[in-house]
Amino acid sequence: MPLKPFYEERGLPGLVPALAPSAEQWQSLFTLYIIAAVIVAGAVFVMFFYFLAKYRKKPGAQDPKDAPRVGVMADRGNPALAAILTALLISLFFGLTLNTFALNAYLQNPPNDPNALYVDVIGFQWGWRFVYPNARELIGEFRVPEINRTCTPGVRGCWSGTVILNITSADVFHSFGIPDFKIKRDAIPGRVNQAWFVAEQSGIFPEAIRCYELCGTGHALMMADLIIQSPDSFHDWYLSGV
Amino acid sequence: MVDWHPLKRWLFTTNHKDVGILYLFTSLYFFVAAGLLALTFRTQLALPSNTFLQPDEYNQAVTTHGLLMLLWVLTPLGAAFANYFVPIQIGARDMAFPRLNALSYWVYLSSGLLALSSFFASGGTADWGWTTYAPLNTVEFSPQVGGSMMGLALMLLMASSIVSTVNFLVTIFRLRAPGMSLMRLPLFTWGWIFTSLLMLWAFPSFVSALSLLIADRAFGTVFFTSPQGGSLLWDHMFWFFGHPEVYVLLLPGFAIVGDLFSTFSRRPLYAKKIIIPCFAIASILSFTVWAHHMFMTGISQSLLEAFNITTELISIPFAIIVLAYILTLRGGSIRFTTPMLFAVGSLGLFIIGGVTGVFNSSVALDTAFRGTFWVVGHFHYTIVGGGLTGLFAGLYYWFPKITGRMYNERLGKIHFVIYMIGFNLLYFPMHLLYDMPRRIFTYDASTGWGPLNLLITIGGFTFGISQLIMFANLLWSARRGPQASQDPWGGYSLEWGVPSPPPEFNFPEGVPVVSATGVTYRPVAAANGGHAMANGGHAYGGHGGESSEEHWSRWPVVTAAGAGIALWGVLMGLPALILGTVILAVSFVGWGYESLRGREAIEAIGEKWPFDRLENLSLGMWLFIFGEIAFFGTLFGAFVFLRMNSPLSGFAWPQPGSVHNIFFGGFNTIILLTSGLTMVFALMFARQGSYRGLQGSLVATFALGAFFMVNKAFEWKELFASGFTFSTNPASSIYYVLTGVHGAHVVAGLTALTYLMVKALKARSTTEAGASVEIFGIYWGMVDAVWVFLFPLLYLL
């Protein structure tokens, strides 16, 4: 029973439904930044346009007394303002950055989950190869189990839904991204980069995986479908190919 | 002004204003070319699954669009204004080195033509994006010769810019008029100081990255193909240049906006004394943020966090500047003529770009943004919205000064409105496409990206067409516009105190003398007791054409043509290579003859702080060495990177002594250091006036340098014979590149030394050669010092 592909549910920033905890957390961080940005930039623009309107030249108006003329520019200004602005911005950034670092720590460090699924992801010109722990391989299609909260830790064959990716490249620089999960990591030849996610709902999501670094003429078409299955059907598939 | 044949004027001019006009036309020409490319690939993206362009055509168009806009449009457009106005703003009659200035322009043009011609090479041009990521940029994945040609064109352009920055810095620091203290300089000149410093430090790093790339492509070294170097080596080297580069693009326009806010609101700049340090802080910080372009490359978490923080910090000086600009308006009487409208637009767009920049600084949010159209939206708001719009403001602002005529105000306002509508339609929707990868040539309708892309393309054409209004307005007004007065805006920088257009030597009434109450002009003789006349016969004022006879040189254009043809020949065939080399050789001899007539001896009589004690040429040489430090420093950085990375990637770096003969290397070190000593002797003899001693020590220096090179050649030969070649491993690659570029510096030094020896021989005295010996001594000392680092690095560690 495939669900609607994600893209039909995509909306403007801030309106994307939660598809994975990573996407959810990303959304709330993004919202935080948007709020800060709208307040700060809003205040700046209001002041800017207010001055522009208020101090426009009135008919017949004289130049201010200290108007610049050739060779002369009077000195003015209050340096304390710079210090105040710096302090304000630093405290704002402090708040934003704490949140950023929290999410970053979450994204960077996969949980220590014995029931996680480890997959090697290899980018190549032009496609994605997925290699599973039992050496099953997929190209152009990525199957993972959806979240399973009832898994007993350590039981073999029980997938918790945590998917840990070891990402590399067979040729040039690619970048592995699942935009709907807000997951991305560069696929670099000679290096292995980690990323991880948990999927919240099963379904077939065509072309949900893309490459985000120009890698030659096939870059635009370097996609893979994402297939999220219930734990059982995933396990059946997993064993069936060996 | 001078009744020369136009061909002579435009080909051979060394007048900074003429050179500025050449820069202006050329950069606008490249602007049109790069803009048309953008419209081509925007047409392709207008509809889902469009087939207007082939994938490789798309990639070439995107790459060339980016490279041209950044390097051949934006900075040279700033350089056009800097050439025309910086000398006037500081109260000088020309640049410190007018011929070198002309050379910079012609080399810029020749590099641009080389870049464009790469489009027509078989297989097309570079198609790897302006960021040129490795290893897509290596021959295995991008064999086309046009890619290498683009690399050479970039090198040539970097050479032009580095020469130009040295020239500007010497000019600004040493040729200021009496009373023109640094703090009195207008913001635009300050902006150009920092632009130049950034270029002087960043561009040589790019040259070193390009050297490795070209070595890989031409000689089979393995920097970007081996896992020890590879993608990350390029990333670090490229972005160390790349982030400062984006400020190089921004600062000139951004500085113009400040001057215009003050002029058009009739108020002094708010807190200019804070704005200038903020420029400085931002410039310094710009070298500490490069890895924010590498948030997804898997570098360590603590590094990510560090770069996250530096990137946030760099927004603070900009925020302070923006606030100061806005506060400038308070209490003013603002005139909304076209230059001011563009200045307001520039600041508004830059604020938006700056805000999205804070989003990009977040290493966690970047998981979504990296490599998407969000980034494209962000950087167009900053460099096009902030930078280019500011430069266009400058174009309208200075148009009456350059042409002596007024542009059409109504058309200017129409241009502004359409420009802003087009711009925002073009770039704002890109932020909403934060899932869409950039540089894709097609997308499927099912992605839902179609409508926004159509909007973007419509915006692109609107934006593009709006520029036609400007071109028509300016071209028509330059001939037919009403006469402009000397100071139509009430500007405060010195160009508004001289006629429009300014006469050949800028200040017809004499030396400008700046004080707290204004500017006065001192007739030349009174200014310095006729001293300026002794210095090469150049006077301020320049009544009639008494010195304009010397205001030209035929060699800059010849040298640039030779360089362009030779580089083209490197890839396209021996005849062109030989032709280019011959032209170059002829031009060098030509330069030598000219310089004996002392053409560049324009001396300052005003403010020189903080470089009162250095001659122009020595200051120039020190600045050049500053650039060399960046060049070699980045190469050393590459060495360290390869070295540290090799255990991680399972490569055993050769043990000291196992490949290189330490004894041999040590012997060579001693030879080179001895040549340093003989150079010191040469200096001493020159000071004492001992002609024979000077000639003897120059010959000894030459002999030792040549001996060093001969030894080096033997060493290379033996290494090659033992199987240690360019492509053996990263250790061999970096060995050959480091010793190779150092050797090239030695050879360049020996060539200059030949010059010196001939000069001293001809003059049979030390007075002629004295100054040159000193300058050469600085260079030779640098060459020695580099080797002092290289030897232990390559042989002992």
Ligand code: HEM
């Ligand atoms: C007619 C005006 C312009 C249009 C329609 C336009 C459009 C675009 C678009 C859509 C891209 C992204 C292509 C992609 O990633 O697939 C792009 C890239 C770029 N643009 Fe523009 N742009 C214009 C003007 C400018 C200007 C004035 C500058 C700089 C001064 C500039 C600098 C760049 C750079 C550096 C890139 C990156 C190239 C790369 O990805 O390698 N553009 N432009």
Ligand SMILES: [Cu+2]
């Ligand atoms: Cu790709």
Ligand SMILES: [Cu+2]
């Ligand atoms: Cu940057």
